Amino acid sequence: MSDHVVTVTLNPAIDLTVSVAGLKPGAVNRARAAQSNAGGKGINVAGCLADWGVPVIGTGLLGRGNESAFTAFFRHKGIEDRFVRAPGETRTNIKIADTETGETTDLNLPGLTADAGLLQAVETVLEETVLPGTLVVVAGSLPAGLPARATADLVARLNAFGARVVLDCSGPALAAALLAEPQDLPAVIKPNRAELEAFAGRPLRSTDDVTAVARSLVRRGIGLVAVSLGAEGALFVTAAGVLAARLPPVPALSTVGAGDAMVAGLVTALRETLDPDALARRAVAFAAAKLGGIGPNLPPRADVGALEAAAAVSGPADIRLGLSA
Template sequence: MNPLATHVVTVTLNPALDQTVVLDALTPGAVHRARSVRKDAGGKGVNVAACLADWGVPVAATGVLGQDNAAPFQALMDAKGIEDRFAWIPGETRTNLKLLDGATGDTTDINLPGLRLTADALVTVRAVLRERAARDALVVLAGSLPGGLPDDTYAGLTADLRARGARVILDASGPALAAALAAPVGALPFAIKPNRHELEEWAGRALPTLADVADAARDLRARGIALVAVSLGPEGALFVSDAEILRALPPPTEIASTVGAGDALVAGLVAGLHAGLPLPDTARLALAFAAGKLTRAGANLPPRAVVEAIAATVRLERLAG
């Protein structure tokens, strides 16, 4: 087998330096004294790659970085053994501010504008994908699109990758997700991972119950998406394939940081697909990645044995198809 075919590639077109400020409690309008501050190289695809590397999956990361503050990203990839295939362009990668309320555990995100890109900035990214996207490769397209790129950017990349036989896992929202889901059947992602709010945006209606979420996920599955995973926060996640519908419930978890938990779930999903696991085992692994990451600051997993122990405690419920 071509070794590149088993390689995983993540694409982050709008990466960020995540600056997390921990407060005793967040009170709007008040002056706060920070308990601690940390800065992590991030962005959805970067976080997915970091968790996969911790698990031992060979992974390359591509996208676009501002060269003026790319050092933290390079340090992260060097430390975790992630293959760096980013395009560096003039300017600074954006900073996202995350305010963690120590009293409630809630995180308030303030996402700053990123670099404005043109189609020319994607030349390197497309070249990496042409090289890496052999048949059955797993390619993760994740995160928001930077200014300057059209809403159908992910749709176009997905169509190109599908034509090469790659399986695309898409984690996006808003118009970028809608454009990708409006593509013809042969150009749809293999899997998507919306949260409940993102699924509601696509469906154009509220989805207050688990049955409502399952109905909307089934609609996407019927359109031709092989696997729909809907993250439900503390309520776990819903996994819909052609064969079954599963709800995975995480064990009680002591939370150090919620930053990147959804990205860890995507990484667990990809790790399961990479290993060829059946859906129940993939669902357990995805929830274990997310729960394990909650115990760590930044996009970091606990040791493999700890993640495996968490996976063994994930409870599965089968829903009627």
């Protein structure tokens, strides 16, 4: 088993986060601050893992036209850069963070167009990098030009290499991956409630509803289904049972990347073979720790540890979901 973790980001982005006190649609809004970061779900996960001291290899697709933001980020974090370069520019995502409400409005711009040749180049990197037992995070959306099946096919290929795949995506790509043959399923998935509802094709109005769908996926062969529920915490479903974890309210500067931080927390817990209770604490602590800052960064390790200690872990009945999605 290799010591490093591999993250795969096929559709990264430069995240431009603009902070506004009280966003007013249709009016002139004066920004308080703006910050640009290398982003994309897998890259965000890699940044948090690197902050925790985990050796990380990042791969996926990057546009040559604006790669400098990413190369600087990888160098700063100590992430090994094995991204495949493509003509053009990586997309920019604009995040409008309302400091009064804690809500974030996303404007995601189009990015690179990929083809089978570029995807094959990424798979070649993975074949050269992944050893049996390697934790591989496949995260985020697909670029234009690739079919929804591409994520599922990539997971199947990684399984053939002996990887332990942690998947965090949404929409048709997630559905295709979850409907794959049992041997081609990811080991771990981290949907949020809305993503699980989209897959199920119906509202999931209660904890029992969410748990039932998660359990059906575990029965199909997924080892762990971690469902993030925002301020309500998260549910962790395995064949052994269901745990709920949550933290006291934490002031949020930006919610961008909290789910990615949760994935990083899960990966560190799996890498350290933590028990289910400790895994749940670690995952929600990483997510909460991320709320206090902008960009794919964790606060000092002691701060994350304090959040782990403060987390409440219980049965799923202790979480009460609202009726909205």
